[in-house]
Amino acid sequence: LPPVDSREVIFENGGKLMSSSEDKPGTPNSGVSRRSFLKGTGLVLSVPLVSGVRVVEVAGAQVKVLGPGKIPITLNINGAARTAQIEPRVTLLDTLRNELDLTGAKRVCDRGTCGACTVMVDGKTVYSCSMLAVEAQGKQITTVEGLEQNGQLHPVQQAFVDNDAQQCGFCTPGFVMACTAFLSKYPNPTPEQIARGVGGNTCRCGTYIGMKAAIAQAAQNLRGGRRNG
Amino acid sequence: MAEYKWPEADKRSLIGKRISRVDGPAKVTGKAKYAYDIKRPGMLYGKILHAPYAHARVVSIDTSVAEKMPGVQAVKIIQGPGTEIQWAGSEIVAVAAVDEPTAEDAIRAIKVEYERLPHFVNEADLAQVPQDRRKPGNEELAGNPDQAFQDPDSVVVEGTYGNSVITHCCLEAHGQIVEWEGENNVLIHPSTQAVSVIGGQLAQALGIPAGNVHLQMDYIGGGFGSKFSIDRWGTECARISKLAGGKPVKIMLDRKAELMVAGTRPSVYARVKVAAKKDGTITAWQSESWGTAGMGGANPLGQLPYIIRQNLANRRLRHIDVPTNTGPSRAWRAPTHPQTCLITMSALDDLAAALKMDPLDFFLKNLELTGSRANVYREELLKAAEMIEWKKNWHPRGETGRGPVKRGLGLSIHTWQGSPHASNCDITIHPDGSVELKMGTQDLGTGTRTVVNIVAAETFGLPLESVKVFIGDNRYPTSGASGGSTTVGGVSSSTRRAAVDALNQLFEKVAPALSAQPDQLEARGGRVFVSTEPSRGMTWQQACARLGTQPITVTGKQPAPGSPPLASGGVGGVQMADVSVDIETGIVKMNKMVCVQDCGLIIDLKTAESQVYGAMIMGVAYSLFEERIMDNRTGQMLNANMEFYRLGGIGDVGEMQVHFLTGAGHDERGPVGLGEPPTVSPGAAISNAVANAIGVRVPTLPITPERVLAALEKKGGSSAKL
Numbered sequence: 040l041p042p043v044d045s046r047e048v049i050f051e052n053g054g055k056l057m058s059s060s061e062d063k064p065g066t067p068n069s070g071v072s073r074r075s076f077l078k079g080t081g082l083v084l085s086v087p088l089v090s091g092v093r094v095v096e097v098a099g100a101q102v103k104v105l106g107p108g109k110i111p112i113t114l115n116i117n118g119a120a121r122t123a124q125i126e127p128r129v130t131l132l133d134t135l136r137n138e139l140d141l142t143g144a145k146r147v148c149d150r151g152t153c154g155a156c157t158v159m160v161d162g163k164t165v166y167s168c169s170m171l172a173v174e175a176q177g178k179q180i181t182t183v184e185g186l187e188q189n190g191q192l193h194p195v196q197q198a199f200v201d202n203d204a205q206q207c208g209f210c211t212p213g214f215v216m217a218c219t220a221f222l223s224k225y226p227n228p229t230p231e232q233i234a235r236g237v238g239g240n241t242c243r244c245g246t247y248i249g250m251k252a253a254i255a256q257a258a259q260n261l262r263g264g265r266r267n268g
Numbered sequence: 269m270a271e272y273k274w275p276e277a278d279k280r281s282l283i284g285k286r287i288s289r290v291d292g293p294a295k296v297t298g299k300a301k302y303a304y305d306i307k308r309p310g311m312l313y314g315k316i317l318h319a320p321y322a323h324a325r326v327v328s329i330d331t332s333v334a335e336k337m338p339g340v341q342a343v344k345i346i347q348g349p350g351t352e353i354q355w356a357g358s359e360i361v362a363v364a365a366v367d368e369p370t371a372e373d374a375i376r377a378i379k380v381e382y383e384r385l386p387h388f389v390n391e392a393d394l395a396q397v398p399q400d401r402r403k404p405g406n407e408e409l410a411g412n413p414d415q416a417f418q419d420p421d422s423v424v425v426e427g428t429y430g431n432s433v434i435t436h437c438c439l440e441a442h443g444q445i446v447e448w449e450g451e452n453n454v455l456i457h458p459s460t461q462a463v464s465v466i467g468g469q470l471a472q473a474l475g476i477p478a479g480n481v482h483l484q485m486d487y488i489g490g491g492f493g494s495k496f497s498i499d500r501w502g503t504e505c506a507r508i509s510k511l512a513g514g515k516p517v518k519i520m521l522d523r524k525a526e527l528m529v530a531g532t533r534p535s536v537y538a539r540v541k542v543a544a545k546k547d548g549t550i551t552a553w554q555s556e557s558w559g560t561a562g563m564g565g566a567n568p569l570g571q572l573p574y575i576i577r578q579n580l581a582n583r584r585l586r587h588i589d590v591p592t593n594t595g596p597s598r599a600w601r602a603p604t605h606p607q608t609c610l611i612t613m614s615a616l617d618d619l620a621a622a623l624k625m626d627p628l629d630f631f632l633k634n635l636e637l638t639g640s641r642a643n644v645y646r647e648e649l650l651k652a653a654e655m656i657e658w659k660k661n662w663h664p665r666g667e668t669g670r671g672p673v674k675r676g677l678g679l680s681i682h683t684w685q686g687s688p689h690a691s692n693c694d695i696t697i698h699p700d701g702s703v704e705l706k707m708g709t710q711d712l713g714t715g716t717r718t719v720v721n722i723v724a725a726e727t728f729g730l731p732l733e734s735v736k737v738f739i740g741d742n743r744y745p746t747s748g749a750s751g752g753s754t755t756v757g758g759v760s761s762s763t764r765r766a767a768v769d770a771l772n773q774l775f776e777k778v779a780p781a782l783s784a785q786p787d788q789l790e791a792r793g794g795r796v797f798v799s800t801e802p803s804r805g806m807t808w809q810q811a812c813a814r815l816g817t818q819p820i821t822v823t824g825k826q827p828a829p830g831s832p833p834l835a836s837g838g839v840g841g842v843q844m845a846d847v848s849v850d851i852e853t854g855i856v857k858m859n860k861m862v863c864v865q866d867c868g869l870i871i872d873l874k875t876a877e878s879q880v881y882g883a884m885i886m887g888v889a890y891s892l893f894e895e896r897i898m899d900n901r902t903g904q905m906l907n908a909n910m911e912f913y914r915l916g917g918i919g920d921v922g923e924m925q926v927h928f929l930t931g932a933g934h935d936e937r938g939p940v941g942l943g944e945p946p947t948v949s950p951g952a953a954i955s956n957a958v959a960n961a962i963g964v965r966v967p968t969l970p971i972t973p974e975r976v977l978a979a980l981e982k983k984g985g986s987s988a989k990l
Contacts (some may be wrong), residue, residue, distance in 0.1 A: 126369050133368065143303035147439045148523050148910040155439060181424020183298040198852060200292035208295030209489030209715030210437040210693070213295055234919025241910065243439050243490050244713050245885025247918045249878060261985045 079141075105173060112176055116141065121171070131175045132156045132167035135182060138154030141210040143183035154240030157213040160181045164239075166221040183212035186219065195219045198257035199250075205242035214240050219252055226262050228254065270768050272761075272834055274938060275726065277931070278361030281792070282726045284930070289718045290732065291487075291711065301460040302487045304440050308447060308516035312341055314505055315371040317361040318525055319353045322593035322903025326351045326360065330379040332364060337377060338369035342511035346504050353384070354563050355593050357528035359500050359642045364508045364517045387955045389898040391535060391560040391590040392968070402558075403589040405567055411582035413543075416552030425619045429709065430968040431607040431951065432561065432895040435527045437913060440489020442499060442530045443520030444856060446470075446506040450514075451676035453480045454506055456500075458723040461491040461822055462749035464708035469498040474506055483742040488942055491712050492886075493599035494531030496749055527908040531937045532896060533600035534566035535559040536607035537968070540615040542573075546626050548633045549618070552582035557611070558590055561597035565589035568604040574612035575683055576637035585981060593903055594896075600628060601883070602684055602944035606890070606951055610969060613952035618965060621665040626774050627679055627956065628658055638681070641840045643761055644873040645681055647929065648842040648864040652679070655862040655925050656844045666963020674963075675859070679844045679955025682948035686867075686941030687830035687837030688747025688757025695766040696821040699773055701809040703728060705766075707736045709747035709759050713967055714943055715875030716755055720763045727767035729792035730808060753941025757835030758826050760871055760939050764834055766824025773822065777814045778806070803962075835938035841865040843884070843949035845957040846922075851980055854973030856892055856958055858922030863946050866929040868937035873928075880926045880946045887950020889916040895970050 054258045093104040114121050114131075116139070124137035124202040135141040135158070144167050147155040151169040159181040186193040192200065196219050205211040214237070221228070221236040228236065233254055241249070271649060275283065294300040306984055319326075342364040347353065351358075361378050365371035385648070388401050393706045417424050444458035454474065460466050462485075467481035474481075488495070501519050509517040538557035550695045553573045559566060567587050600606075620630035632649060635642040654658065661677055668674040694706040705724050711717040717737055724735045738744060748758050775786035778796055780803055790799040797805025831839060846859040863880050870876045893914040897906045907913045951969050958976070959965045964973050964983040 066285075078353045098756050101575070104748060126367075128369060130988060135747075136305070137307070137368065140307060141298070142301065146305065147440070147441075150523075150909065150911070152910040153439070184298075192296065196293075196296040199296045200288050203292070204294050205292065205713070206878060206882055207439070207488060207490045208291075208300055211295045231919075236573060238917040238919050241439075241913060241915050241917060243492075243886075245435060245882035245889075246878065246919075247885055247921050247923050248881040250918060 134172035198253035202252040204249035204253035314519035324382040436494040436531035438490035447516035448514030464746040511616040531598035534561035558588040571608035610951040674961040676961025680949035680952035684945035686753035688835035689754035689760035691747040691758035692745030693762035761826035761834035854976035868940035883946035
């Protein structure tokens with residue numbers, strides 16, 4: 040998996056340091072500060088309230104502060120706008136699962152190791168347990184629920200079924216997302232590329248033999264332009 | 269009374285074929301809902317405060333701040349003041365709140381005072397185990413091992429071998445959602461291997477009738493032997509739900525707790541002495557073993573020396589249980605077999621090396637010691653040797669030429685019973701031709717849902733999708749827990765019986781219309797017809813329409829564990845591993861692994877192969893990576909996470925091949941469980957391959973780079989053979 044472009048951010052809620060991906064300026068309700076904040080001289084409160092959103096000055100820049108209570112957010116998921124009320128400290132994964140009933144992405148290690156929570160954000164795979172929901176606003180999020188088209192399994196999904204690249208199935212959605220993103224970058228992968236490219240996900244039942252066959256089948260079908268299996 | 273048997277090979281259209289699991293699409297699309305995924309109306313999120321100390325007494329608990337926090341709906345003390353805590357992670361307090369962050373805040377606001385007590389957590393080095401932590405069992409003596417060891421015509425080898433404690437590390441953590449319907453009825457959505465069992469456990473704990481607990485579970489994210497019980501978090505989840513007015517409460521363990529308290533495989537270490545005559549005939553075994561299962565014991569003596577024990581005349585064994593202040597052990601695929609297999613097959617491999625014999629020849633020479641399954645093992649050994657090109661690739665131990673990367677081969681044999689559990693299956697044939705199957709079983713990812721679907725559809729001569737399968741509910745006919753590889757035999761047998769009986773009832777309704785006797789009829793290819801005159805028949809739909817308004821419902825019973833004729837038990841298997849070891853870095857790389865296995869009648873070849881691949885891959889993980897690491901000073905598990913408790917990835921497993929013994933002599937036995945046997949051999953096969961590669965035994969699993977380098981250092985330096 041390509042690493043998430045991470046930078047430290049701070050939230051008033053608990054003052055905890057958390058990782059975050061690139062913030063887009065001007066995103067509504069974005070609570071992300073700049074990395075330089077941490078290196079700077081500290082926090083200077085400026086105008087106490089601006090339209091209900093608190094703003095602090097950080098290293099000469101105005102940064103909005105979210106929380107500590109619940110705030111409304113809007114996420115673009117599988118092509119549709121979805122809204123939720125969450126605390127700013129809640130991850131993208133927990134928002135998908137607990138607020139939006141998109142439970143394909145699983146919480147397993149909860150710290151960016153096992154890949155069961157893999158989704159795509161702006162076309163890149165992301166461990167959704169390691170991204171805050173507020174950071175994902177304004178981005179295109181694809182979850183495993185969004186891969187089917189016109190009721191047809193995606194070639195990667197079909198290949199997982201055909202080659203029995205799953206047993207209990209708990210890691211499967213994460214692997215399907217990781218393999219889909221991987222094959223879009225490496226349409227004709229070598230075993231070494233597979234080992235590295237899909238090595239950020241973990242299966243406990245031991246489905247890697249079926250998975251290797253599934254990746255080979257999906258690669259062939261995707262190269263042949265058979266988007267829908 | 270119908271005669272129950274499996275269809276002949278030439279009449280099978282589904283059984284034994286390569287069929288994709290029927291719930292595959294639900295899993296790849298994320299539509300499959302596990303307990304972890306279920307959200308009930310008004311559901312609260314529960315969290316547990318786990319004890320931080322390995323051995324302590326609870327002095328006081330202050331929950332007052334947590335109770336007043338907005339959003340917190342219930343707080344319940346699980347183990348109150350005065351309780352002695354015997355392992356870190358033990359459950360102290362549960363809370364339920366409107367969302368997860370609030371529940372976590374509430375846990376952090378609870379203050380617990382502990383009196384710390386002395387703990388002991390590491391058993392690997394017996395010399396460091398204090399006397400009060402040694403619980404020796406009786407010595408077992410057979411024949412005269414000393415005389416055999418002193419025989420001047422014998423070769424005697426001594427060694428120490430061991431398996432570290434590993435955890436189950438189910439990707440779906442243990443847990444459940446519980447809610448009350450009125451004062452006396454409970455609905456539970458658990459993650460369990462025992463759908464028909466744990467509702468009764470919960471009812472007993474709550475003091476309500478067993479029938480008042482309704483349990484539902486469609487999917488489970490791994491169990492491996494660790495999910496047979498309602499568990500303390502299950503009963504406490506029900507109790508805190510009641511405190512919160514009966515609202516649904518979801519408690520799933522977090523990853524740290526999952527690794528610390530939700531299941532381990534006991535360690536077993538042993539000092540072994542083993543002897544053979546100079547021609548290679550094994551004559552005597554002696555072992556002193558020890559290990560920990562948490563505070564309880566896990567005596568492996570019944571399995572030592574593995575497989576050959578019943579037929580080896582001279583043996584002396586002793587085992588010492590070492591209680592440690594660590595999370596309790598649970599059944600882990602083929603309990604005690606992988607550990608005793610590693611100890612036995614490693615010692616025998618070292619003996620073969622001392623005799624300067626090829627281990628394949630050595631095992632073939634001693635096959636009589638395996639008893640009645642000797643011929644199966646012979647066939648499997650020869651087939652596996654062919655698959656891995658043993659005679660071409662094997663070399664005497666350590667004779668691997670120059671260069672830092674050394675290649676080696678190793679082998680091991682294993683056994684398991686896998687007899688069917690008791691099982692009941694309801695099948696209904698509706699007048700419109702549709703068929704329903706109901707059973708209180710569970711599909712662990714082993715393919716149970718697919719297997720019962722295949723058996724029913726095959727019996728009725730219908731396509732798979734014509735049978736609607738309902739499992740995972742304790743209001744369906746009871747079926748055994750999925751443990752001991754008992755499921756496939758049990759559920760196939762009860763399904764076949766139900767389907768045969770239902771079909772016979774249908775034949776009775778249809779026979780007059782075909783001017784035939786019921787026993788002259790056959791159902792195949794979507795038709796019911798006279799066997800001797802296939803053109804005299806009707807479609808399945810037409811046949812079912814003859815039922816009028818009354819569906820046929822039949823319960824099929826696999827009456828008791830192990831009972832014939834549709835399933836049986838007792839299998840053997842052989843695995844061989846081909847590895848490369850870099851003696852400069854100590855890294856072991858899997859080149860190839862093969863498994864030859866018998867398992868009676870195969871219902872679905874595709875999921876059966878997956879089972880064996882999965883077992884081998886889990887075997888690679890416990891052979892090379894998995895180990896619970898305990899800190900002596902704090903008594904904490906240092907790697908209760910997934911970056912330092914490694915499972916291995918897609919690039920770590922190498923090439924794998926599976927071959928089943930099938931056909932005459934196997935099929936008529938009916939299906940025999942496959943979940944466990946192939947998990948047994950990998951440790952020994954890989955350890956023996958590493959020894960063959962580098963010329964020295966790495967005594968303990970997992971075979972980490974550090975242990976490889978330490979073994980080489982002991983032998984005389986890693987550069988000695990460069």
